Amino acid sequence: MASSFQTLKMNSSSPLMITNHPYYPLEVEIASYLANEWSVPVLLGSFSTLCAAILLGTLAIVKRLHPNLPGKEKAAIWWFVLSGCIHLFFEGYFSYNHTRMGPAQDLFGQLWKEYALSDSxxxxxxPFVLCMETITAFTWGPLCFIVAAFITTSHPLRHPLQIIVCTGQIYGLILYYATSMFDHYYKEVTYSRPEFVYFWIYYFFINFLWMIFPGALLVSSVRRIANAFKTLEKMEAKSGATKKKA
Known part of the structure; x- marks a missing residue:
């Protein structure tokens, strides 16, 4: 892999620009870049452990406080809690530290540098990635937790808010894919390394989860609201017929 790295000239006016890196395009400048200290298995294992802890903790709390909730509702709560944590803390980390990503050696910083092999x-x-992640972190993140809480109480605003959050997630993902592919095909600028794992697993599959689950929840909420209005219209029609007879 080292043979594919490209050493660029250091900009004299920007002494912090270190350009010996594995990211595409190879000529991109990354401020004060330092290679990750932890191995990929350690990084992915740590992240998986955090996600598992969130899952088990959420399931334990829901089981104790709301044992009679249907399985689908429990799964929806877990998804929104996990999404909220990833949005607010992981993506929020990027939003707050975006100028210091190159030399970062904490867990989240190294995870972002590993993911950046698929999107430098x-x-x-x-600008687009920063704005998109900031909106995701500080808008959809907190709202995910609110939707999760609304599910436990059958709050009447659960489905309208769920539609808003899921639509926002899907819209952000579509723009994320679209801007990258536009640059790839129109400007011939590639941000992902060519290896299968980086483009198809990191870039495509992991992000596509936020198309699958929000899409299913969006459809569920739309159907639920449509059925509610259908039932209401039938009740109103029946009530109107009763009044006419009277």
């Missing part, structure tokens, strides 16, 4: 925009303060 995360190491260059790309």
């Amino acid at each position: 925009r995360y190491l260059t303060s790309d």
